[in-house]
Amino acid sequence: MPTSASLAAALDAAREAYGARNPNSLAAFKKATNSLPGGGTRTTLITLPFPLFIESGAGATVTDLDGHKYTDFLSDFTSGIYGKSNEILRQAITTALASGMQFGAHTTHEARLADHLTSRFPSMDLVRFANSGTEANLLAITTALKHTKRTKVVVFSGGYHGSLLAHFHAGEPAGNNVPGALRVPFDFIIAPYNDVEGTKALVGPVANDVGVILVEPMLGAGGCIPADPAFLLGLRDYTKEIGAVLIFDEVQTSRLAPGGRQTLLGITPDMTTVGKFFGGGFAFGAFGGKEEIMSIFDVRRPDHVNHGGTFNNSPLTMVAGSTAIEQILTAERMADLNDRGDRLREKLNSAFGGAGAPFVATGLGSIIQIHCHLAKDDVLPALELLYFGMLERGFWLAQRGTLALNFEITDKDVDEFVEAAVESAAAVVKAST
Template sequence: MTITTQSTSTSPLSKALSKARQSYAEKNPSSLKAYEQATKSLPGGGTRSSIFIHPFPLFIERGEGTEIVDVDGHVYLDFVSDFTSGIYGKTNPVLKKAIIQGLDNGLQLGAHTPTESSLSSALCDRFPSMDLLRFTNSGTEANILAISTGLHCTRREKVVLFQGGYHGSVLSHFGEEGGGGDLKVPYDFIVCPYNDIPGTRDIVQKWNDEVGVIIVEPMIGAGGCIPGDPQFLQFLRDLSTQIGAVLIFDEVQTARLGTGGRQKILGITPDMTTLGKFFGGGFAFGAFGGKEEIMSLFDARQPNSISHGGTFNNSPLTMIAGLTAVQHILTEDNLNKLNKMGDGLREELNSVFQEEELPFNITGLGSINQIHYTPTTEKRQGLDLLFFYLLDRGYWIAQRGLISLNFAMTQEDVRGFEIAVVEAAREVGSVM
């Protein structure tokens, strides 16, 4: 297999990136070998587009605490935390003990378990909008079911969502940055500008009687960690009520900002909420819930109830791990400490970026943040180069710039990361 590391561009940034990719390829021969083997059965050598790296991805052998080790023996401090889902670190002893005990009761039971209702009750207690909920296997699945439920309730067809939003692998709207290659569930979408009240009002008013669902992330996640203005989110609450649409808050990521997500922090209650990622305690997980009058449509005791299956919806190990996490790890105190570290990280880096006029800034909330390359040209190349420079310093982030903290981290870990980011940013700035 031929691995291309050279760029056709002759700009200083592109030349530096080609050199960094060549160095990366030379340092990771075992990952290259594993990648070549993977391409024989997986298109592009993998099954998650978000973790692909040019010229080839790293292959990870194991992890412990906040560290991961690749097949070439390189150790990295993990500052992406599996795109916010790995909030517990790699080897949480509380979760490990609960999972091992759960294994003694059987892998799959194919029936209701007491833990299932205990976890659902705990989540309903946390989120103001959730009177009842149903479990799924991912945030994508939760959003598809929530949207479909909202359209069923309203007997309408149009779905309002927002530019830059990501509600799962078949529900993303990145615009030009998405490259035009995203698959879409064939809903009748109306795409509106995020954080833009007049722009959204002008678009939606053309379709008031046809809009059945408005779905929004309280902070745009994969689209760049852009916090939703409280006034904008309240506007969506008022607009949904006014036109008779179901308002869905996608809190798959922002649920980690507090025990009741951002809706509880802001005091804005949607009609439905979707969850995913870390509430499974490390296992595949999703959930959608909302007002009793909406979710009661799934009550099998009622005539004409909506059928909702899923072999692994209530997987015993997921339920046990999730309940353990909610009861013992995802506490208000632990989340506050983690989000405080993230806020401090963002403030410190932005201060240095501004003071030294480095070509980066960072946006986000709490423990979820995104580094942006600020020049209007070569944005992708600037972030890629920063990514490789951070790898050289022993730090692992998302190639697109996402940073997500986890409970295994210490303040010393974060401080070391801040120093590494500044050094890497200076190095990128020096080749512009």
């Protein structure tokens, strides 16, 4: 059924007010459409009727072209964990920059960062670097298939593993003929998330062809749905049984603890992928695993496999990533950040419930998703109306309701966010009742 008339009217009014407040962003958007399809190069950031254009950022705030300031509760979809102007990283990058930008050669900082990652993640005996989480997952899958000499890749409904490994839903095509998505044409099996027996039922008939099972310990873009520990443990046992490689995509969940959610649960996969903030603010990805798998890249072996990438070991990224792990991504600071996220989620759910608002927050630690439980056709309009209300009150989040905290967010910011969320939700309650 169509969106309710009152909700549609409220959303139209919110869009009109948004447009009137942001003429400079609108002008920038119109200019951008002359050379960029849809005015941008990252679909995740697109907002209708047009996105805001940011001019600067400092600490936990960003400022748009029209001079509006927003407290950043999105943190670039988990990657901006350090805030907008971390002085430790700034100094490290400035010092590294004085020595040169790009060498096309090895530096000691490459092994420095690798040592940190292999020390933190029990599944990483050896590690290789890439330029994004997408690259890391593509390379991890391909490496695992080469290791097992098999062809099929198991992913899960709701999973997201990067721009070319996205939008997996049961019943949709497994290849590249997916509406609204580009997808690498691996031979996918799309299994039900949090359902070991359902996964076995799909995989069992072709188990000898399955080389990889790739899973997020918590669905990220799929709605911040945590994996049941029993589900992950079941996958661990099942991959051992059928001889497949189990890969944990911890690109997002690696912010839950120094060694990711795998260390919190005590479940060690064969391979792990990470990215985002481990580059210290620069583009970064990494994939690592057991020595018997990763040693195929050892150039001292006559049968080694090539893996290139001009910026895989960019000195600035290596220095920034190493500095971040050594001085910022400490166990104590990460625990504090995730405790703050847990409190935010609890406060949101309590406040939404008390106000009779049709929203609920899910997630783990500092990663949160706001869901709407209205009728299906009203869900996206309601989230959009909530989004515009939060922007008007000075808070930055995703239009789809995604939140991710950064180290600059304070308890005071959390309380103010919750207050603004209840006020913004009131417009949804009014329009939907």
